Amino acid sequence: MxxxxxxxxxxxxxxxxxxxxxxxxxxxxxxxxxGYPGNDIYYSIAKSKKKNKSKTLLIGDSVGRQLFPIKSNNHEINSLASNQAIGIVGQYLLLNNYLKAGNEIDELIMIFTPFSFQNNLDQKYTYHYFIKPFNNSEYSSLFTETVKEQIRKIPYHQFAQVPHIFVTPWAPEIDLVDQKDYTFLSPVSIEYLDKIKELSIQYDFELNVLPPPTSIEHKDEIKKMDVDEASKCDLEQEFKDYFNKITYLDSTKFYDGTHLIYPENYSARYRAELIE
Missing domain, CATH: 1.20.5 (Single alpha-helices involved in coiled-coils or other helix-helix interfaces)
Known part of the structure; x- marks a missing residue:
């Protein structure tokens, strides 16, 4: 025996x-x-560390990535658009990488659906899409206490860098029941939007927050969002025209209610307006 x-x-x-x-x-x-779920995030991270001559940088969620693919030539606009699941904290880390790499920009464009700003690192995709690529020694010093607190709530977060877990799509079930007193901007989003504003001052570039085309099915839900949340945290200027700029399209234009079936039909218009 x-x-x-x-x-x-x-x-x-x-x-x-x-x-x-x-x-x-x-x-x-x-x-x-x-074939790794969320591999676009790792491509954006790698791209954020490379030198680029573009004077306009774009970050965004997966709809923003549809309009400005990270693997395509977007001419004057360099896109790092990835996924909303990394939260605004993840978007800040990409931007910080880009600026620390020595890139100089005149404008930062942020293309996000209104729902992306609700992300408080409390979603079922948080472990695989944020914890794995960002919860490490390279980025942890840039985490606020709010982010650290949210990470501590994620089951098995301390094991995400174990090789056989890291390279597979496995993630634990996440069922956070945080009490929410916001309808539009989560605490994590507010903190890192402020940090992005600080970078815009430090590196002298303009900040432009835009919504992508949105399904008409979401219009009533968006109307219930408290737009005053932006002014309460000194973000009124960044969002003053955001909701007025939303273009609502028929639901048949989307294959899942959020992502466009033919994004190329709209990316050209966005590109022309941004360049102009």
Whole structure:
């Protein structure tokens, strides 16, 4: 029996070593990104650290990425648009990377649906889309106490960088029941919008927040959002025309109520208006 137990333990140990070694190789070589949910986030991170001559930078959620794909040539506009699941904190980290890499911009364009600003790192996608790529030594010093508190609420957050967890789509079930006293801007969004404003002053660039085309089905829900939340936290200027600029389209233009079926029909107009 002792021999059997020893052999079993040895087998398990070797299995762990092999699995973790293969996972490390996949992580180092980026092989894990093939078919990996949210791989656009890692592409945006890599792109945010590269030098670029564009004077206009764009960040945004997945609808913003539809309009300005990160892997396409957007001419005068350099896009880092990724996913709303990384929160405004994740968007700030991308912007900070870009500026620290020595890039100089005249304007930052932010394209987000109104619902993206509600993200308080309390979603079912938070673990895989934010914790894995950003909760590490490279970025943790840029986290506010609010972000750290939200991270502590995520089950198994401390194991996200374990190789075999990191390179797979696995994530725990997240069921946070935070009491919300906001309808539009979450505490995390407010803090990092303020930080983005600080960077705009430090690096001398304009900030332009825009909504993408939105399904008419969401109009009543958006009307219930408290637009005064922006003015209460000194963001009135950034959002003064945001809701008035929303273009509502028929629901048949979207394949899931949020993402456009033919984004190219609208990206050209956005690009022309932004360049102008």
């Amino acid at each position: 002792k021999i059997f137990i020893k052999r079993t333990l040895l087998f398990l140990l070797l299995a762990v070593v092999v699995i973790e070694s293969l996972s490390i190789i996949m992580a180092i070589t980026d092989l894990y990104l093939i």
